[in-house]
Structures are given as C-alpha cells and as structure tokens.
Amino acid sequence: MDASPLFAPLTVRGVTLANRIVMSPMTRGFSPNGLPGDDVAAYYQRRAQGETGLIITEGVGIDHPAALGEAGLGENSIPVLACEASVAAWRRVTDAVHASGGVIFPQLWHMGPMKEANTGPVPEALPLRPSGVWGPAGRATSLDAGYMERVMPPTRPMTDAEIADVIAAYGRSARYARAAGFDGIAIHGGHGYLIDAFLWAETNQRADEWGKDLAARSRFAAEVVREIRTSIGDTMPVTFRFSQWKQQDFRARLANDPQELEQILTPLADAGVDIFEASTRYFNRAEFPGSEMNLAGWVKKVTGKFSMAVGGIGINKGYYDSMAGADTVAQADLTPLVERFARNEFDLVGVGRSLLHDPNWARRARLGEPFLGFNTDSLARLT
Ligand SMILES: Cc1cc2nc3c(=O)[nH]c(=O)nc-3n(C[C@H](O)[C@H](O)[C@H](O)COP(=O)(O)O)c2cc1C
Numbered sequence: 008m009d010a011s012p013l014f015a016p017l018t019v020r021g022v023t024l025a026n027r028i029v030m031s032p033m034t035r036g037f038s039p040n041g042l043p044g045d046d047v048a049a050y051y052q053r054r055a056q057g058e059t060g061l062i063i064t065e066g067v068g069i070d071h072p073a074a075l076g077e078a079g080l081g082e083n084s085i086p087v088l089a090c091e092a093s094v095a096a097w098r099r100v101t102d103a104v105h106a107s108g109g110v111i112f113p114q115l116w117h118m119g120p121m122k123e124a125n126t127g128p129v130p131e132a133l134p135l136r137p138s139g140v141w142g143p144a145g146r147a148t149s150l151d152a153g154y155m156e157r158v159m160p161p162t163r164p165m166t167d168a169e170i171a172d173v174i175a176a177y178g179r180s181a182r183y184a185r186a187a188g189f190d191g192i193a194i195h196g197g198h199g200y201l202i203d204a205f206l207w208a209e210t211n212q213r214a215d216e217w218g219k220d221l222a223a224r225s226r227f228a229a230e231v232v233r234e235i236r237t238s239i240g241d242t243m244p245v246t247f248r249f250s251q252w253k254q255q256d257f258r259a260r261l262a263n264d265p266q267e268l269e270q271i272l273t274p275l276a277d278a279g280v281d282i283f284e285a286s287t288r289y290f291n292r293a294e295f296p297g298s299e300m301n302l303a304g305w306v307k308k309v310t311g312k313f314s315m316a317v318g319g320i321g322i323n324k325g326y327y328d329s330m331a332g333a334d335t336v337a338q339a340d341l342t343p344l345v346e347r348f349a350r351n352e353f354d355l356v357g358v359g360r361s362l363l364h365d366p367n368w369a370r371r372a373r374l375g376e377p378f379l380g381f382n383t384d385s386l387a388r389l390t
Pocket residue numbers: 031032033034035065066114195248286287288317318319320322324325326357358359360361
C-alpha cells in the first residue's frame with residue numbers, strides 16, 4: 008500500500024506539519040501532582056522521532072478548580088497547565104519534542120459533569136454542569152455502575168459568573184501553553200465533558216442565551232475558542248475536538264443532518280478554529296444517509312476548515328469495543344484510509360492506540376513496514 012499521500016506537509020497559520028499523521032490525545036496518568044516529568048518528555052519525544060507529524064498531548068487540566076477529577080488513574084496524576092511550575096515542566100516536554108523535529112499542542116480539558124465530587128486536585132470544587140444534570144440514565148455506556156450512582160443526583164446549574172470564570176481559565180491556560188513552548192492549542196470539546204455538555208441538548212436544558220436553541224448551545228464553545236484565540240494571537244493554530252457520541256450515551260447525536268452540523272460548527276470556525284477533530288470510533292463509516300462520507304468529511308465540507316479523521320486506524324477494533332482483547336490486532340492495510348484521504352475527504356489522520364503501542368508507527372506507515380502486534384503493556388507503562 009502506498010501511503011505517500013499522507014506524507015505531504017501541511018501549513019496551518021504559522022506552523023508547518025511534516026506530514027498528516029497526528030497522535031490523538033490519550034490520557035495516561037503519569038504526571039504526579041499534575042507535573043509531567045522526564046519520562047513523559049521522553050515518551051512524546053519518541054513519537055516525534057518516529058516521524059509523527061503532530062502530537063496532541065493527553066488531556067491537560069485548565070486553570071480552574073473543578074477542571075479535573077480523578078478519572079480512576081490515582082490521585083492527581085493528570086497533568087495541568089495551571090501555574091508557573093506546570094509551565095516549567097511542560098517546557099521540558101516541548102523542548103524535547105522540538106529537538107526531534109516534532110510539533111506539539113496540549114489538549115486543554117475541563118471535565119465538567121464528568122468530574123466526580125470529592126476527587127481531583129481540588130476535591131471540594133463542585134462539578135460544573137450547564138443545567139445541573141449529569142446526563143440521561145440507562146443509555147449505552149461503559150462507565151461503571153458505582154460511578155454512575157455517585158454522579159447522577161442533580162446539582163445546580165452553572166451561574167453566569169461561573170461560565171465567565173471557566174472561559175477566562177481557558178485563556179489563562181492557553182497563555183501558559185504558549186509560555187511553555189507549545190506550537191498550538193487543542194481544545195477538548197467532545198465525549199460529554201464540559202464544552203460538550205453545553206453542545207448537547209440532553210445536558211444543556213437552559214432557557215437562556217447559553218442554551219435556548221442549537222445556536223445558543225454553541226455559544227459557550229465559541230466563547231472559549233474566542234478567548235483562546237485572543238490569548239495566543241494569530242500564528243498558533245487551534246484545533247477543536249468534538250464528538251456525536253458521549254460517555255453518557257454512545258449513541259447520542261449532536262447533529263442529525265449536515266445542516267445541523269453546519270449550524271453547530273460555524274460559530275466555532277468563525278471564532279478561530281483552524282482544524283476540527285471529528286472524534287469517531289471507526290473512521291471508515293458513513294455519517295449521514297446518502298453518502299459514504301465520514302464525519303470528518305462532512306466537517307470539512309460544511310465549515311471549509313481543515314479536518315481530522317480518527318478511529319480504528321491501523322487497528323481492527325474501535326476503542327471501547329475492545330481496549331486490549333486478544334482479538335484486537337494491528338491492521339496493515341491502510342488502503343481504505345488512503346483512498347478517502349486522496350479524495351480530499353479530510354486533511355489529517357488521528358492515530359490513537361496504534362501510536363500508543365508503537366512510537367515508530369508513522370515511520371513504518373511511510374516505509375510500508377509491517378505494524379507491530381497489539382500489546383497491553385503500553386497502556387500500563389510509558390513505552
Ligand atoms: C488510553 C486512552 C486514553 C484516551 N484519552 C483521551 C483524552 O485524554 N482525550 C481525548 O480527546 N481522547 C482520548 N482518547 C481517545 C483517543 O484520542 C482516540 O480518539 C481513540 O482512541 C480512537 O482512536 P484509535 O482507534 O486510533 O485508538 C483516549 C484513548 C485511549 C486509548
């Protein structure tokens with residue numbers, strides 16, 4: 008299989024990526040007290056050495072007390088961009104990646120409804136939810152029953168002041184990111200976390216300007232993008248990840264057709280997003296009836312911005328269908344991916360688990376070498 012189309016460079020604002028392979032954000036939980044150390048720097052540097060065009064880090068907590076809960080990873084091991092010490096720690100990571108010719112963006116993260124009360128770096132900070140609801144019960148999910156029971160009782164809706172505080176926190180963390188030497192900013196706007204909880208009608212039942220209709224539900228995301236854009240200037244690219252599915256409901260949909268998708272994403276594009284990451288579990292599935300095009304394809308079409316496909320690249324099973332089962336295997340044939348890419352359906356390809364297992368995945372793809380077998384070890388260690 009000739010993967011050479013994926014190895015064309017791409018310039019986005021002031022940044023040139025050597026190729027179209029992107030390391031998809033993956034939470035690891037190896038940053039004690041929220042500070043990445045030399046092992047994390049070496050882990051990302053290996054992906055740069057392996058010719059990954061763009062590294063998007065694991066989710067990084069923004070400078071807001073309710074940004075992070077524990078997420079089952081042990082006390083405070085999720086990294087943050089929330090203080091000078093975190094800037095210094097991340098500076099060592101970005102220096103290492105740049106020394107190997109890589110490009111790296113942090114994924115800015117606020118868990119919103121998914122933060123469990125009494126967990127995370129600031130346990131007493133109450134979880135923030137647009138309307139106080141965590142989400143509907145009884146939907147398809149992989150979350151454990153104990154967690155669901157603890158988070159399900161309603162809290163109070165966010166106040167206007169709390170909304171303004173979180174937006175300002177995104178701006179502060181973007182400035183910390185710039186000071187730490189990151190090349191751009193990635194925003195986590197999917198998977199049922201805070202920004203997504205504003206986008207989704209099931210978790211945003213507000214009757215005000217933050218939720219009264221589809222356009223209002225995009226307002227929080229757009230204000231976050233605008234704040235970040237103002238904070239970092241014009242040369243650093245901004246990516247925005249969104250998803251139809253939620254951890255609260257795997258079958259959820261934000262947009263039922265391309266027109267709704269356009270209405271949801273256009274305000275974000277206008278606010279300064281350069282690349283949309285369409286988070287799906289299988290990149291090669293049609294999103295809407297009447298066309299083979301996947302979600303990333305539709306995003307590119309309706310916004311005119313760059314888009315990234317993700318889900319099951321180089322691997323036969325989607326995340327959640329099998330985290331590490333014996334029947335999960337590397338898939339050498341990139342033909343369906345390259346065919347879609349060559350049709351100009353999307354601009355970038357996000358690679359998650361394949362790059363977790365093999366830092367040299369991008370180089371192997373370029374050389375047409377066989378991919379390594381799937382292994383579980385790389386989940387437990389920073390390989
Ligand atoms: C261990 C692990 C941690 C993840 N953490 C994040 C995260 O912090 N932020 C995020 O947006 N997605 C996260 N994801 C989802 C991945 O970015 C990606 O979208 C998903 O794994 C599908 O891609 P793949 O099939 O290539 O693995 C995570 C996935 C894995 C396997």
